[in-house]
Amino acid sequence: MEENNTPAAMQDNQSVEGQDSQEAQPKKKRGGFTSKIGFVLAAAGSAVGLGNIWRFPYLAAKYGGGIFLLTYIILAVTFGFVLMVAEIALGRKTGMSAINAFKKLNKKWAFLGVLCAIIPIIILPYYSVIGGWVGKYFFTYVSGGGMSAAGDSFFNGFISSPWQPLLFFFIFVSVVFVVVLFGVEKGVEKVSKFLMPALVVLTIGVTIYTLTMPGSAEGIKYYLLPDFKKFSVKTVLAALGQLFYSMSLAMGIMITYGSYMKKQDKIESSVHQIEIFDTGIALLSGLMIIPAAYAFSGGNPETLGQGPGLMFVALPKVFANFGSVGGGILGALFFALVLFAALTSAISLMETVVSIVIDKFHLSRKKSSVIVYVGTLLLGIPSSLGFGVWSAVSVGGMTILDMFDFLSNSILMPIAALLTCVFIGYVVGCRNLTDEIELNGPFKFKKFFNVMIKYVCPICIAAILITSILDVFGVFSI
Numbered sequence: 001m002e003e004n005n006t007p008a009a010m011q012d013n014q015s016v017e018g019q020d021s022q023e024a025q026p027k028k029k030r031g032g033f034t035s036k037i038g039f040v041l042a043a044a045g046s047a048v049g050l051g052n053i054w055r056f057p058y059l060a061a062k063y064g065g066g067i068f069l070l071t072y073i074i075l076a077v078t079f080g081f082v083l084m085v086a087e088i089a090l091g092r093k094t095g096m097s098a099i100n101a102f103k104k105l106n107k108k109w110a111f112l113g114v115l116c117a118i119i120p121i122i123i124l125p126y127y128s129v130i131g132g133w134v135g136k137y138f139f140t141y142v143s144g145g146g147m148s149a150a151g152d153s154f155f156n157g158f159i160s161s162p163w164q165p166l167l168f169f170f171i172f173v174s175v176v177f178v179v180v181l182f183g184v185e186k187g188v189e190k191v192s193k194f195l196m197p198a199l200v201v202l203t204i205g206v207t208i209y210t211l212t213m214p215g216s217a218e219g220i221k222y223y224l225l226p227d228f229k230k231f232s233v234k235t236v237l238a239a240l241g242q243l244f245y246s247m248s249l250a251m252g253i254m255i256t257y258g259s260y261m262k263k264q265d266k267i268e269s270s271v272h273q274i275e276i277f278d279t280g281i282a283l284l285s286g287l288m289i290i291p292a293a294y295a296f297s298g299g300n301p302e303t304l305g306q307g308p309g310l311m312f313v314a315l316p317k318v319f320a321n322f323g324s325v326g327g328g329i330l331g332a333l334f335f336a337l338v339l340f341a342a343l344t345s346a347i348s349l350m351e352t353v354v355s356i357v358i359d360k361f362h363l364s365r366k367k368s369s370v371i372v373y374v375g376t377l378l379l380g381i382p383s384s385l386g387f388g389v390w391s392a393v394s395v396g397g398m399t400i401l402d403m404f405d406f407l408s409n410s411i412l413m414p415i416a417a418l419l420t421c422v423f424i425g426y427v428v429g430c431r432n433l434t435d436e437i438e439l440n441g442p443f444k445f446k447k448f449f450n451v452m453i454k455y456v457c458p459i460c461i462a463a464i465l466i467t468s469i470l471d472v473f474g475v476f477s478i
């Protein structure tokens with residue numbers, strides 16, 4: 001990619017209100033992506049991260065395998081497609097980040113920008129805790145301890161100790177902070193252009209190997225064949241939250257990315273590309289991890305349903321089959337690449353939060369970065385300790401990290417998505433956005449887009465949310 005003006009690197013020029021009375025103007029001032037592929041790669045860099053490799057497989061394993069996969073794919077090509085198109089178009093139309101975009105189009109809806117802003121503030125700290133775990137595994141493999149990582153008690157021993165996870169969390173956040181503070185994300189993204197494909201190739205290789213492991217066939221069946229008896233509203237809510245999380249939707253990030261997109265680039269086909277990339281990596285990661293977990297546990301529901309630890313427990317056992325040298329190299333390489341994917345996403349998250357602080361409090365970039373850094377460290381501590389010394393703190397069986405994850409992904413993001421649809425469908429009018437999308441050619445899914453935004457998305461999301469809330473309060477069980 002030639003000139004790599006990602007939103008991350010350009011937040012400084014964030015437009016303020018009043019600057020954008022004419023739509024085309026702010027884009028000139030703010031710079032933009034120089035090519036469509038540049039836009040697609042930057043958005044994919046934000047989208048592809050721990051959500052795909054760590055979160056998707058454990059949710060799929062927990063929520064019934066094939067039925068979760070099917071639900072996710074259906075939601076991705078309907079809700080995911082429509083929302084991503086809508087957010088990018090909204091950003092490009094207004095030339096602003098979320099916090100100002102809603103306000104610009106309707107003052108009364110400024111609160112939606114604030115809601116979108118809260119979500120990355122919640123996600124970044126606990127995301128970095130998991131980033132720290134990946135860092136620990138990388139370090140373990142590099143220092144020759146790969147075989148011990150495959151031991152049964154390694155993962156739990158690590159996350160329940162007080163200091164180690166905190167130390168790795170601290171290092172992870174600090175690296176992200178340094179990148180954001182010194183504005184070197186361009187460099188990081190250049191490197192990630194080679195490392196992301198490398199991650200895909202390695203994942204395919206490990207997947208092929210896993211699929212030949214004795215006992216994995218049952219796991220493949222579990223993952224690929226939907227069992228409709230396992231379907232419930234919880235499956236849909238989990239898949240929906242995962243969709244938003246994985247595609248970086250419902251938190252204003254794609255609005256910001258869209259605000260830097262050129263008028264002559266096609267929104268619709270860009271979204272197809274980002275979506276294929278993001279969903280492809282998630283599906284592949286599931287295929288790598290779930291059959292492996294099945295093979296070594298014999299399909300034990302406790303292993304499959306364990307949640308956040310699945311990747312960390314399953315993969316070292318696969319790598320151990322290659323012996324201490326081969327497995328050591330493989331493990332080090334794999335966790336290095338995952339670490340990179342996690343870093344690029346965390347950088348885009350921190351950039352977003354920093355730009356919110358700049359916009360809201362009119363502070364310098366440096367001050368804002370320091371505030372966000374310290375805030376992230378403080379907010380992440382409970383999530384990290386929740387697996388050890390604070391493990392007594394739990395709600396409905398959820399650890400502190402799970403609670404943050406649930407709050408952002410299963411509550412706030414669906415609410416933000418629902419309100420975004422209502423806002424576009426009934427306040428701004430779909431027409432306004434479809435005109436933006438049609439600036440350079442026909443919008444193939446225009447009718448579908450309109451019906452989804454006005455009726456299907458808001459009604460379905462509201463129904464899913466209400467049922468789950470009633471379930472939490474025990475009004476009825478789903």
Ligand code: PHE
Binds near residue numbers: 052120248349
């Ligand atoms: N989409 C990223 C992932 O799947 C997470 C993320 C969410 C990154 C929001 C940026 C913003 O890992």
